Amino acid sequence: MQGAPCRRPPPRGLPQRRRRPQPTMTGPRLALAAALLCSCTSPVADANSWWSLAMNPIQRPEMYIIGAQPVCSQLPGLSPGQRKLCQLYQEHMVFIGEGARSAIKECQYQFRQRRWNCSTVDNTSVFGRVMKIGSRETAFTYAVSAAGVVNAISRACREGELSSCGCSRTARPKDLPRDWLWGGCGDNVEYGYRFAKEFVDAKEREKNYVRGSEEQARMLMNLQNNEAGRRAVYKLADVACKCHGVSGSCSLKTCWLQLADFRKVGDLLKEKYDSAAAMRISRKGKLELVNNRFNMPTQEDLVYVDPSPDYCLRNETTGSLGTQGRLCNKTSEGMDGCELMCCGRGYDQFKSVQVERCHCKFHWCCYVKCKKCTEIVDQYVCK
Ligand SMILES: *[C@@H]1O[C@H](CO)[C@@H](O)[C@H](O)[C@H]1NC(C)=O
Ligand SMILES: *[C@@H]1O[C@H](CO)[C@@H](O)[C@H](O)[C@H]1NC(C)=O
Ligand SMILES: *[C@@H]1O[C@H](CO)[C@@H](O)[C@H](O)[C@H]1NC(C)=O
Ligand SMILES: *[C@@H]1O[C@H](CO)[C@@H](O)[C@H](O)[C@H]1NC(C)=O
Numbered sequence: 001m002q003g004a005p006c007r008r009p010p011p012r013g014l015p016q017r018r019r020r021p022q023p024t025m026t027g028p029r030l031a032l033a034a035a036l037l038c039s040c041t042s043p044v045a046d047a048n049s050w051w052s053l054a055m056n057p058i059q060r061p062e063m064y065i066i067g068a069q070p071v072c073s074q075l076p077g078l079s080p081g082q083r084k085l086c087q088l089y090q091e092h093m094v095f096i097g098e099g100a101r102s103a104i105k106e107c108q109y110q111f112r113q114r115r116w117n118c119s120t121v122d123n124t125s126v127f128g129r130v131m132k133i134g135s136r137e138t139a140f141t142y143a144v145s146a147a148g149v150v151n152a153i154s155r156a157c158r159e160g161e162l163s164s165c166g167c168s169r170t171a172r173p174k175d176l177p178r179d180w181l182w183g184g185c186g187d188n189v190e191y192g193y194r195f196a197k198e199f200v201d202a203k204e205r206e207k208n209y210v211r212g213s214e215e216q217a218r219m220l221m222n223l224q225n226n227e228a229g230r231r232a233v234y235k236l237a238d239v240a241c242k243c244h245g246v247s248g249s250c251s252l253k254t255c256w257l258q259l260a261d262f263r264k265v266g267d268l269l270k271e272k273y274d275s276a277a278a279m280r281i282s283r284k285g286k287l288e289l290v291n292n293r294f295n296m297p298t299q300e301d302l303v304y305v306d307p308s309p310d311y312c313l314r315n316e317t318t319g320s321l322g323t324q325g326r327l328c329n330k331t332s333e334g335m336d337g338c339e340l341m342c343c344g345r346g347y348d349q350f351k352s353v354q355v356e357r358c359h360c361k362f363h364w365c366c367y368v369k370c371k372k373c374t375e376i377v378d379q380y381v382c383k
Contacts, residue, residue: 050203051126051145052077053093054100076124081202089195091162095152096199103148106266107141110273113336115311115323115343129319134218134305140273142222143229143302146200147265150233154192154259158185165191168257173239176255180241184256189237193230200226211285217305220287221279224303231300232268236260269302276302312343323382330380342382352379 056076072078072086075093086093104126107118116137121128131138157165168186176182204223209216240258245251277297278290287303289296297303309315314322328338328347338347358373 048077048124049126049131050077050079050082050096050200051100051104052124053097054104055120055123055126057097077126079203079206081206082199085199085202089164092153092156092195092199095156095161096149099148099150099152099196100145101148102151102262103141103145106148106262107144109263110140110144110266110270111137113334115326115335115341116308116320117326119321121319121321127319129317130309131319133309133318134221135308136273136276136302136304137308139221139225139276139302139304140269142225143232143269143272144266146196146226146229147233147269148229148262149196149200150189150192150230151259151262151265152192153195154187154189154233154237157188157191170257176239177253180253180255182255184240184242184254186257187237187259189234189257189259193234196230197226200230212281212283214281214305216285217279217281217287220281221303221305224287224297224299224301227299228272228302229269232265232272233259235300236264236268272300272302276304279303279305281305310343312345326382328380328382330378338380338382345383347380347382349378349380351376 053075071090071093072083075083075086078086104118104120111118116130118127118137118141120126125131127141131141153162153165154168156162158167160166165188166185168188168190170186170190172182201223204219204226207215207219209219237257237259239255241253241255243250243253277294279287279297280290282288287305309318309320311320312323314320314324323341323343324345326341328341329336330338330347333339335341354375354377356373356375357370360368360370362368
């Protein structure tokens with residue numbers, strides 16, 4: 001990141017990155033803070049992101065006072081463009097936070113058995129410095145976060161939570177049987193997609209990078225992965241129907257567009273992670289394949305520009321937390337196996353007591369009664 005153009009300091013009066021708002025800050029100190037930001041030696045300053053909306057509870061819309069702006073200036077992690085969108089669409093912010101939260105949860109589920117397990121490290125940078133590396137893991141994180149926003153906003157529209165959108169206006173699918181009704185209130189995935197594009201991509205689009213530079217490569221990578229995430233939600237949204245008619249005869253159906261379960265979006269993006277394409281920046285400022293025997297990625301695919309660190313050891317520079325103390329599976333040969341998880345450092349065994357429901361009996365009518373059984377199981381943690 002050496003020689004990176006200095007980032008513009010945040011506008012006056014806004015909370016400094018990675019700092020609590022300090023209303024008493026005077027001019028010179030503010031300038032000093034800006035100068036520190038501009039030294040470009042601390043990559044963490046830029047790890048700050050709208051993801052932090054997931055970590056800091058946002059007031060519900062009814063708490064907003066129309067015309068009052070402080071909400072947006074107090075939210076941490078927004079870029080200048082995102083702050084403007086916040087002012088225009090204040091009531092959306094709660095749902096962006098919700099989307100980010102479900103994205104983090106999904107990321108942690110998908111990566112629970114891997115060395116990098118998508119853990120959050122703090123409230124401002126959320127995932128920490130590892131996101132400075134343009135790795136596959138970073139690619140997944142951007143994609144799933146963008147997907148989370150599409151998901152949350154699309155649903156909020158359907159639920160009538162936002163004044164600027166309502167039920168989906170998707171046209172009736174051509175292959176829907178004629179006597180089925182099209183017209184239930186569907187998730188507004190078109191609006192969710194468009195809004196997420198505006199909001200999530202804003203940060204990438206507001207800077208001008210030198211053509212062919214590392215920074216430009218990373219910007220193009222982020223944009224591509226954001227798009228892949230949004231498209232995953234769009235693609236998986238499907239028609240859902242409900243039966244009507246005499247006592248469940250289902251002679252009549254009403255159908256609408258419905259988002260897929262977010263787990264499915266996570267699964268699809270995890271597949272995309274496994275097949276992500278390694279790219280590099282050309283002198284003309286386009287991403288190109290490192291190995292051109294492969295197919296060019298489509299807009300649904302993930303791309304990355306840096307190799308992944310091995311995430312084995314704790315490393316302050318890369319932001320890797322390391323795998324010391326992680327549980328591993330002694331018999332598995334996968335990434336969750338002790339050999340790979342512990343990077344060959346070995347592991348400690350300990351006994352742990354697990355309580356489970358057992359000897360469950362069905363009682364007429366209608367409940368199930370179980371006993372509690374305790375079992376002592378061997379567990380393994382990485383050295
Ligand atoms: C993040 O913020 C929330 C709410 O403000 C707080 O409860 C939590 O302890 C914070 N976590 C960290 C790691 O600072
Ligand atoms: C941390 O990672 C960097 C970059 O891979 C490497 O150069 C450095 O030696 C590592 N530091 C430690 C303490 O392992
Ligand atoms: C993820 O990894 C970190 C660092 O190794 C660890 O502290 C944390 O407990 C892990 N989280 C889960 C859910 O395993
Ligand atoms: C460990 O891995 C083996 C083989 O993949 C699997 O059958 C077993 O269920 C795993 N154990 C745990 C506790 O996850």
